[in-house]
Amino acid sequence: MRTWLALLVAAIVLASLPLAGNNYLLRLATTVCMYAVLAQSWNFIGGLAGYPSFATAAFFGLGAYTSAILQNHGAPLPLAWGSAGLAALIFAALLGGAILHLRGHYFAIASLIVAEMLREAINAAPDFTGGGKGLNLPVLSISVTAQAQLFFYAMLTLALLCTGCAVVVHRSKLGFGLRCIQQNEDAANILGVNTYAYKTAAFVLSAVFVGAAGAIYASWVNYVEPSDVFDVLLAIKPLVMVLLGGLGTIFGPALGAVILLVFEEVVWRNFLTIHAAALGVIIVMLVLFLPNGILALLRDRLPRNEFAK
């Protein structure tokens, strides 16, 4: 109950943001929501099931291209966005069958290759996808401010959906089974967990919202190109955000999204050229000093009654 209340308050506060009338702030908030979707999604497979997926970039790019191509063929916006989510879902279900039997580093490497494969596929079919030149999207016939608000609300809705989904999964049989898999997959299997089905479900959950986010992003920037939507940073940032916020927690990923974006804005402005290096330093610091994330740090400060006796 308290979790849902917290989610509702966050939703109301964020939804009233456009009233401030600051476009810079609105752009940042849209990005935060998008990051929250990526982080929250990664948490299903990486945090709950313990499978370090780098496939986020692949799902994002797939969603962006699906939506862009559909819109260029005359599909309306909601249909294009929905289809992007669906395409990511189907792709993840098929891909999961191929790579989810791999464990640890092997799974990580296999999932990392997927975005590269898709990027090559896009480049190889320029007539259909625009190839390396990219693809323009139809311009919406509404004012710039209205557009900014539309994309903000779309991302916000997606982030809330994704977080709501996380709340439900965490408390369900699915979430329980994924935690078992994360800690000891063989023991989980022997206890009757259909590990293959559970991992696939987690992988699909990590894809569907990301695919839709890619679609909204493509409409937002009005243009897709392979090097942008299949960017490897899209695969790494979710992981950093979840580690920042708290692995396997409900609000950790969203918190991590805010922290990372603030950090990015500060570093980007001051050290433009060493931005990527600074991101690397954060990852190292995180692993060394905050392996359980900010939420764990906060929780440790509070009295813990369950271990008191």
Place this chain on the structure above:
Amino acid sequence: MTALLTLEGVSRRFGGLNAVNDVSLTVGKGEILGLIGPNGAGKTTLINLVTGVHPATSGRVRFEDQDITRMRPYQIARLGLARTFQMVQPFARMSVVENVAAGALFCGHAATVREALLIARDHLAFTGLADMAERPAASLTLARRKRLELAKSLAMRPRLLMLDEVNAGLNPTEIEEALRIIRRIADQGITIIVVEHLMKVVLSISQRLAVLHHGQLIAQGAPQDVIADRRVIEAYLGTKYAAASSRGAH
């Protein structure tokens, strides 16, 4: 005696090694079968073969009327075959009660996580772990982790329970306690296969013994007959001792 588990000429090869070689064995309903054999005889492999972890390379495994030879471990578990591991396998960072709840939840008896946690408390009380319910599983002593394995398996509501060295590494008092629990499990009508190193332990609870040596079943029958069997003495103590002991007997 109706058969619950039937092995028909099962073998399991790992590369060139015949870990289990043409074993045929029947376990009756409600029986306590002791499975013994020297180190490396293939006892754990036989358990892995029944539970689907390492499926048989040839032969058939039947559970009642169902052929389970090619089933996946989770499917076999849901039919009511539970096992404990020689090397205990808790979900280390989950609490003790959550560990047990997993068994109740995934073998289809508890509808919700909440119900599974309630069922788990009963099994913790039964195995004497009620006070430890909220502790992380990793913080338990070995003896208690072994009992946690038992509680997890019981939460699955098994019809056949395979105990792989649940007593290894325990002191005499802890063994007494474990045996008391095993007898009470058998009283509930659960069929039990006990894999055990300690002869004294296995003789005190088994109704029947089966002996594996180099992957083959070399003897089975009533405990006192089996331990007097020349091949069993050879397997455990060597041919020289067997010859000496049989001279002494005659």
